[in-house]
Each structure stands twice: as C-alpha cells, then as structure tokens.
Amino acid sequence: MKQASVIGLIVLLIVLYSSMFTVKMTENAVVLQLQEYKKTITEPGLYFKIPVIQSVKYFSKQLLVNDDEAYEVITKDKKTLLIDNYSMWRIVDPLKFLQTVRTERGGASRLDDLIKSELRVELGTHDLVDAIVNTREQIMNKVTEEVDKKAADYGIQVTDVRIKRADLPPEIANSIFNRMRTERERIAKEYRSEGKEEATKIRAETDKEKTILMAEAYEEEQKIRGEGEKESIRIYAEAYSRDPDFYAFMRSMEAYKNSLKTDTTVLMDEKSDFLEYLNKIR
Known part of the structure; x- marks a missing residue:
C-alpha cells in the first residue's frame, strides 16, 4: 500500500x-x-x-539580425554589383508567424527572398554611382518600407535593411583593375615622354646658353688679348723710338737665346745680319 x-x-x-x-x-x-x-x-x-x-x-520578442549571402544585382546602367546586405527584424504576430514560416530559420529565409526581390527592383531603377554614393540612403529606406509591408503577412516587422558591402563581381573587378592598370601605365608613359621632352628642351637651352657664354668669353678674351698686344706694340714702339740700337741688340739676344739653346748645328754665312753682334765680339 x-x-x-x-x-x-x-x-x-x-x-x-x-x-x-x-x-x-x-x-x-x-x-x-x-x-x-x-x-x-x-x-x-x-x-x-x-x-x-x-x-x-x-x-x-527580441530584435533579430539576419546576414544574407552575397548575390548579384544589375543596375539601371547595366552594371553588375555583388550585394551583401543584412536586415533587422522581430516577430510581432507569433500565431501568423507559426502558421506561415513556422521557425526563425524559415522566417529569415522568407525575409531574404523579399529583400533580394525588392533590392533588385529598386537598384534596377538607379545607375551604379547613384546606388552606391548619391541615393543609397533613400534606396535602403524604400526597400525597408516595402519589405516591412510584405513581411507583415508572415507576422514579421522589419526595422532596417542595409547594404553591408557592394562590390563588383571578381571577373568584372579584374577586368576593371586591368583596364585601370593599363590606363595608369599609359599616363605614366605620357609623363615620362613629357619629362624626356622637357629634359631635352632644358639641355638644348643649356647648351645654347653655354655656347653663347663661351662665345662671349672668347670675344672678351680676344678683345683683351688684342688690347694687350696693342699696348705691347705701343710700348715696344716707344722703346724702339728712344734707342733703336739697344732695341735691335735686345731682339738679337733674344733670337740667339731661342735658336742656340739646343744642340742643333746651324750653318750660316758669317756676313749674315743674324751674326752681326757675334762678329763684333771677336
């Protein structure tokens, strides 16, 4: 018991x-x-x-965050973007949520489909630059509003949808990078060509200035040399006029010095004017 x-x-x-x-x-x-x-x-x-x-x-009841996988979207100007977005949402009608998608995973999957559809529609009406830079905030606000309206059928309230990253597909990105690299190389070659051309101009200008300076220096040199020789001739002439015999004697001595300073044998007539002062010594 x-x-x-x-x-x-x-x-x-x-x-x-x-x-x-x-x-x-x-x-x-x-x-x-x-x-x-x-x-x-x-x-x-x-x-x-x-x-x-x-x-x-x-x-x-809490705010849930869903991070979707990246997918491709085509913009108005036919550019392909690789979009990676996330969304923030909560379950506001548990019964409707249970009857339609049953679990949070099912709700996230259905929400991803809605967001992809709305983003493709909205980005398809904007050019790439506008979608990324100029009107991105307005686009995301509109997508959030539209997705929230449709998600209400599943008992879901969508509070925010944002693009986390927007890239070009790898094959397109590589093509663009190669084109950018080619363009940069072309610009670099232009700069090098312009630099060489400028360097040639500078060298030519420098050579020209050098030639002019050398010519001017040579002209000045010849002018100074001419003035010196003129002055020398004047001094010699003045000295000669004062004592012609002494001048003749000095000139002969200088000639003897320059011609007889080597072992060279010179055969000359003893009556030669060149030997005048040597004959007087005997």
Whole structure:
C-alpha cells in the first residue's frame, strides 16, 4: 500500500511538472491543443497546460539580425554589383508567424527572398554611382518600407535593411583593375615622354646658353688679348723710338737665346745680319 502511494505521488509530480511551463520576458508563447491554435501568451510568468494534449511554441520578442549571402544585382546602367546586405527584424504576430514560416530559420529565409526581390527592383531603377554614393540612403529606406509591408503577412516587422558591402563581381573587378592598370601605365608613359621632352628642351637651352657664354668669353678674351698686344706694340714702339740700337741688340739676344739653346748645328754665312753682334765680339 505504501509503495503504491509513493508511485502515485511520483506520477502526480511528473504530471504536474509536465503541465507547467515558463514564458520569459524575451519570449512570446503559442499554446497548441492537438496541433490546433489555443492561445497566445505575451506576458512573462508561470503557466499551465494539459500534458500530452497541449504543446507550447516559443518565439523571441527580441530584435533579430539576419546576414544574407552575397548575390548579384544589375543596375539601371547595366552594371553588375555583388550585394551583401543584412536586415533587422522581430516577430510581432507569433500565431501568423507559426502558421506561415513556422521557425526563425524559415522566417529569415522568407525575409531574404523579399529583400533580394525588392533590392533588385529598386537598384534596377538607379545607375551604379547613384546606388552606391548619391541615393543609397533613400534606396535602403524604400526597400525597408516595402519589405516591412510584405513581411507583415508572415507576422514579421522589419526595422532596417542595409547594404553591408557592394562590390563588383571578381571577373568584372579584374577586368576593371586591368583596364585601370593599363590606363595608369599609359599616363605614366605620357609623363615620362613629357619629362624626356622637357629634359631635352632644358639641355638644348643649356647648351645654347653655354655656347653663347663661351662665345662671349672668347670675344672678351680676344678683345683683351688684342688690347694687350696693342699696348705691347705701343710700348715696344716707344722703346724702339728712344734707342733703336739697344732695341735691335735686345731682339738679337733674344733670337740667339731661342735658336742656340739646343744642340742643333746651324750653318750660316758669317756676313749674315743674324751674326752681326757675334762678329763684333771677336
């Protein structure tokens, strides 16, 4: 009898435990009875259900973030962009959410489809530069608004949709980078060509200035040399006019010095004027 009471108490505790469930502050709960909707619980606390017959589905009240995989979008000017976006959303109607997409994963998948569709439509009406730079904020606000309207059918409220990254597809990016590299190389060659041309001009101008300076210096040199020789001739002439014999003697001595300073043998007539002063010594 005592053993039966213990077993009965244990069964009662198990039944009581299985009939209780807790709803947290961050959750909503949907109670199902034989898989049919019974009620929605939005307030936190301890609640009871009929074991086996009734079951509970929990859905987060918190703001959820969904990061989609990158996908291609074509803009108005026929440019292809690789878009990587994220969205922020919450479950506002647990019953409708359960009936349509059932789980958070299902909701995220359906939301991704809606966002891709709206982004393709909206970006298809804008050129690439506008979509990336000029009207990006307006585009994302409009996409958020449109997706939120459609997501309401699934019990979802969309608070924000943003493009995290917008790139060109790898094959197009490589083509553009190669074209940019070619263009930069062309510009570099132009700069080098212009530099060489400028260097040639500078060298030519420098050579011209050098030639002019050399010519002017040579002219000045010849002028100074001419004036010096003129002055020398004048001095010689003055000295000669004062004592012609002495001048003749000095000139002869200088001639002797220059012609007789080597071992060269000179054969001359003894009556030669050149030997005049040497003959006088004898």
